Amino acid sequence: MSENTPQQWNKFYLKDVTFMNLMTRRIFNVLIIANPYDAFMLEDDGRIDEKIFNEYTELGMRYPPTFTQVSTTEEAADVLASTSIDLVICMPGNADNDAFTVARDVKDKFPDIPCVVLTPFSHGITRRMENEDLSIFEYVFCWLGNTNLIMSIIKLIEDKMNIEHDIAEAGVQMILLVEDSIRFYSSLLPTLYGYILTQSQHFSTEALNPHSAMLRMRGRPKVVLARTYEEAMALYEKYADNTLGVISDCRFPKDGEKDSEAGLKLLREIRERNEYLPLILQSSETENKAKAEAEHFRFIDKNSKTMSLDLRAIMAEHMGFGDFIFRDPKTHKEVMRVRTLKELQDNIFKIPYDSMLYHISRNHMSRWLCARAIFPVSEYLKTVTWHKLQDVDLHRKIIFDAIVQYRHMKNIGVVAVFDRGKFDRYAHFARIGDGSLGGKGRGLAYLDNIIKKHPEFNEREGVSVSIPKTVVLCTDVFDQFMESNNLYEIALSDASDEEILRHFLRAQLPDKYIADFFTFFDATNRPIAIRSSSLLEDSHYQPFAGIYSTYMIPNLDDKYQMLQMLAAAIKSVYASVYYKDSKAYMTATSNVIDQEKMAVILQEVVGKQYGDRYYPNISGVLRSINYYPIGDETSEEGIASLALGLGKYIVDGGQTLRVSPYHPNQVLQMSEMEIALRQTQTQFYALDMKDVGGDFKVDDGFNIQKLKVKEAEKDGSLNYIASTYDPYDQVIRDGIYEGGRKIISFCGVLQQGVFPLPELLQMSMKYGAEGMRRPVEIEFACNINADRTGELYLLQMRPIVDSKQVLDEDLTAIDDSKCLLRSHNSLGHGISEDVVDVVYVKTDDNFTASNNPRIADEIERINRKFLADGTNYVLVGPGRWGSSDYWLGIPVKWPHISAARVIVEAGLPNYRVDPSQGTHFFQNLTSFGVGYFTVNTYKNDGIFQKELLDAMPAVDETQYVRHVRFSSPLKIMMDGMKQEGVVLLPSDGGR
Structure with missing residues (x-):
């Protein structure tokens, strides 16, 4: 037996270079084909350079990836002539052709460079992509403004490049993701990589030395994406011994056709070969839950508001800490099974000597820990091989001590990145935390960038142009607040807004930010606005204008009182993510509220x-x-x-x-x-x-x-x-x-x-x-x-x-008799042919604006039915829709009319309110392609055949509102450049 002591085997550790040869093929130069704003959003808000720089320096790599942005073929050619590009990210904006054309040119000249598409799945682009040849691209991803997706794309391509070598070299583990829905794998991959990389990041802050941190991060599990049954099975068979777990959709192609049970068949086949591998089925069809659980697969409901939370929980519980089976070396029978790190800690001294010797001598335990992202313990044990330390009981003690140390440190939080020493009255824009700036934060950072790039803004004497002094609490502060206070249960419930706010105000913000807030107070002598800046809000393609709250607090001499107000305001903004209107808006925009993350902007209020x-x-x-x-x-x-x-x-x-x-x-x-x-x-x-x-x-x-x-x-x-x-x-x-x-x-x-x-x-x-x-x-x-x-x-x-829908027809040439509605002052652009319902406010002689708040309530109730059915309607009423002054119009909020396809302001002879341009709704109207018509028939400005609707039977009628339905669809046409809009009656009469 060796008499080595723990101090002595430490020196061998530096010589153990197994992991040095991993992740050797990296992406150093990324070419982004996109417009300047998209590129800025990635580089400055997502801080892709910074995030990857941190990882690369920890891995001992000298050259982190750089991102180069181009918009044209000529620019791409210049870059490719001077730089070796490793990955091309093509961002085709809304619906312009340029990005695809440029990407195709690049691929023609450099067929071996991996190329991916990153696109918003707006109506226009989806239709465009149906006609695009996407075969040159490795993957297509759905872009919702989540910059972590870029990190995931780079990791996915790198994992694909390195997996074969790294598994052969060191037994690195693989997570197999089987999913053919672009939208879903685009939101799942950041969750998967976020979990893996965050674990690595946390561990690196407590590393034994920089060398161990470097080695550990190279051993992280690889993620591999398969989109068909055959592709998934081939990957599993190739890497069966190194598969950490499988996350599979249920419905995807098998034998060239969509198979509604392909996922179940795949997991059954894998279960036949591996009794204990964590297998997760995810499906939007709830009947699959019973099928999955009958076969002991884990199940995740894709429709759940807490889908990514559920996945993270299952990964944490099962993939990171799956069963370790101790076997008898002679019979190979199971002698003990441990499911968690604590069980290993509790049982390490009870495992039979022969079994311990068998597993230690084959390094099984360190590989098991490595696969579960428990890198500190894994790397620590990897250096203590049997030939260095031939003493089973000393090994037991080393394992026990290492686990105790790991469990003690694993909950240590991320250190805030806010330099109190530098933030003073001359400071301009800073962030606290490592997450995203959110939508408004991104826009603000980009505005700051524009002002810096164009000195002509500030050329005139006595005139200054800038953004207000700003500090952003990034989205990770929100995550920490939600989790440490266990707020998800109340937040995702059907509780009233007031009750949700009460719970949030009772919760605690982390104390570590107090000194940062005091520093901010010292740097400003103005009141402070506390604005929402959510991940989805003002996102490039799905603006959430005006959905969340903005609070303002005065500047006080008593900074402790100011701190209390600031904390309450931040918590109130966080709470507004989960208010009833926000949830309704999420449903209307087909977003999962659990994907929403909130950054908060603390900003000087402009004024005197x-x-x-x-x-x-x-x-x-x-x-x-x-x-x-x-x-x-x-x-x-x-x-x-x-x-x-x-x-x-x-x-x-x-x-x-x-x-x-x-x-x-x-x-x-x-x-x-x-x-x-x-x-x-x-x-x-x-x-x-x-x-x-x-x-x-x-x-x-x-x-x-x-x-x-x-x-x-x-x-x-x-x-x-x-x-x-x-x-x-x-x-x-x-x-x-x-x-x-x-x-x-x-x-x-x-x-x-x-x-x-x-x-x-x-x-x-x-x-x-x-x-x-x-x-x-x-x-x-x-x-x-x-x-x-x-x-x-x-x-x-x-x-x-x-919207860029093509509209060739001259709307003014359409005969008036064919129009239910005609507006010469319309907002919106495009054609719609699937609406059969009209909801209109009764405007007989008894109409008075004093009833407008009650009318708003009735319309909200009707709108809820349309949301539940997934259908749309034409909405007609007097005055300004959405005005907070109900004498000027009906005081609805956007979620109360969110299923309307066209909203009409119809003036009355005795109630004349000037057109509003849809003020608060402007962003939502354009985002969803909703029309906004102004019609004043009393002065021959447009057409509204109300008498025709009055003669129809009502589907629903209240004191102030009628809902009628045509038997065949109305045709809605809007010319956004000429401000002409019509709603045509069905050609068959349709009544």
């Missing part, structure tokens, strides 16, 4: 303090496409909505001033005195600096004051933005004069050049739309000082998802 209130002179929303051009405006010149005070007023559908930045002198609302007086802003929002309680409510506006414009006049905040109505001379004069009503006209900024806002907005639109390669929406706020200096702050940017 006036006594006990705080607000900016100007807030605005800028859109680079204008669906309501008037006069010599064009659609491409964009449109801005301006208002005094906090921007919540605009989002809530308040009265704003509409102006094209290219035509600042042409303001419709100021063209006639009567219109100017009627359509001017009369109220504004300000932050109440006195409201310092911790009584946070579901309504995020609980400490926002709604004030009359004359209060702003007292504050002296109307300089350069107001005109005065002179009742004696019956004229409106630019500027502020004694007496007379103040009209919010922004005349100083728009017409008198006091501050170059129109030019700055033109630049913002131009550079934003160029970067995203599609129309954008930008929120901004502005402070203008008495000395004509000022600051413009860009608050967020999101794409306007523009």
Whole structure:
């Protein structure tokens, strides 16, 4: 027996280089064929470079992958001429051909470079891809803005390149994923790799030395994706002895045809050969659950809100800690089975001597631990081979001590990446945590990038353009908060919004962020906005505009009181992910709420303090496409909505001033005195600096004051933005004069050049739309000082998802008699031929706007039935849909009308409200291709054959609303560039 001591075998460890030869084929250079915004989103928000840099340096590799972005064949050729590319990622944006063409050119010249497609599965792109030859691509992935998918793609390709060598070299393990649905494997792969890589990351912080950390991470399990029965079986047969587990769909191709039980057949075949391998069946068909459980397979319901949580739980319990069977070396019979690390710890001194000797001498135990991602213990034991230390009892003690050490450290959290030493009043944009910035955070970071790239924004004396001082709490802080407080059960339940908020407010944010928050407070002397920035919100192709909450807190001298308010606000934003409206929106957008992750933006509120209130002179929303051009405006010149005070007023559908930045002198609302007086802003929002309680409510506006414009006049905040109505001379004069009503006209900024806002907005639109390669929406706020200096702050940017359905027909040539509805002022673009239902508000002589809140409730109930049936309808009603002021229209929220395919504002002779452009719904309307029509039949502006609907039998009728159904579909056609829209009656009458 050797007399070696643990101290002595430590020196042998550095010579044990088994793992040095693993993962030798790597991806060093990635070519991304995409528009600049997509590329920025990957590089700056996803921090792909940074994440992979960390892993590579830990692996002792000197050259982490670099990402190069191109948009054209010429650019691709230049890069390929000078760089050896290892992977091409093709991102075909919304529906343009360029990316596919460029990728095909690359593949023609370099057939051996792996090439993958990464695309949003929007309506347009899905149809385009049906006609594309995708055979040149290794894989097609579905892009939902989750940057971890890029990491997963690189790992998947690397695993494919290395698996054969690494299994032969060191017995690395394989997880076999069998799935043919692009949407599902795109969301599953990040979960799988997230689990494996996070484990490795956590362990590396507690590594015995850098060398052990490096070796351990190279031994992580490989993930292999199979898309047919034959491919899966071939992979299993090749690597049967090194398979860690199988995760299989149920319905996928077998023998060239879709087989509804292919997954069951595959798992049965594998179970025949391996009695104890973890086998997981996942299916969206619930009847498969009983079939799976009857054969002792694990089952995951694809429809479950907690699908990825369920998968993570099964991986943690079974794949990481599967059964280890101790055998008698002579008879090969089982002498003991351990299922968990703790069982191994508890039983290590009870295992028979011969069996221990058999397994230690063959290194089985370290391989078992390695396969379960328990790398610290595995690597530790791998160095203590039998020829180095021939003492069974000393081995038992070493294993026992190693497990105790591992179990002690495995719950240590991720260290926050926020440098308190550097964040001061000059700091600009920082993040706390390692996850994603979320949708708004991405847009904000990109805006910051645009401002830096274009110094012309800040060329003028006394004019500054920037984003507000910002700190983002990344999505991993949200994960930690949810898990440590066990909040998923209440969050995913049907509890009321108030009850969910109560649970969240009782929960604890991690104490380790307190010092970071105090540092942020020290760096700013302004109030702080706490905004949602979810993974799906404002994502490139599925904008979640206005679904989650934004709270504001005042800046206080008592920083501990401020900390309490900040913590409550963060928890309230987290809670809003799980409110009823958010869940309804998830259903409407076919997203799984469990995939939602929330980052939180802490941002200085733009404005000035006036006594006990705080607000900016100007807030605005800028859109680079204008669906309501008037006069010599064009659609491409964009449109801005301006208002005094906090921007919540605009989002809530308040009265704003509409102006094209290219035509600042042409303001419709100021063209006639009567219109100017009627359509001017009369109220504004300000932050109440006195409201310092911790009584946070579901309504995020609980400490926002709604004030009359004359209060702003007292504050002296109307300089350069107001005109005065002179009742004696019956004229409106630019500027502020004694007496007379103040009209919010922004005349100083728009017409008198006091501050170059129109030019700055033109630049913002131009550079934003160029970067995203599609129309954008930008929120901004502005402070203008008495000395004509000022600051413009860009608050967020999101794409306007523009449908490109081809519409060849001239809608104006269609005969009026064929139209149920015709609008000459329509929003939306495309054709729809599957709607048979019309829901309309009864507008007889008894109609009064005071009933609008009750009408909203009735419509929400009807909408729920359509959501449940998965069908759509045409919605018609008077005034502005979604206005928070119910005298102007019916105060619905988007989830209450989310099944509508066309929404119609139908004016009445005695109830005339100017068209709203769908304000709050604008992003949702364009995202879902929903039409928004304005019809005023009383002045011969459009057609609405209401009498025809009145004559039809009602499917459903309430006090204020009727629902009728045609026997065959209506044809909806919208021309977005000409603002013409029609709903055609069925050719067969259909009644």
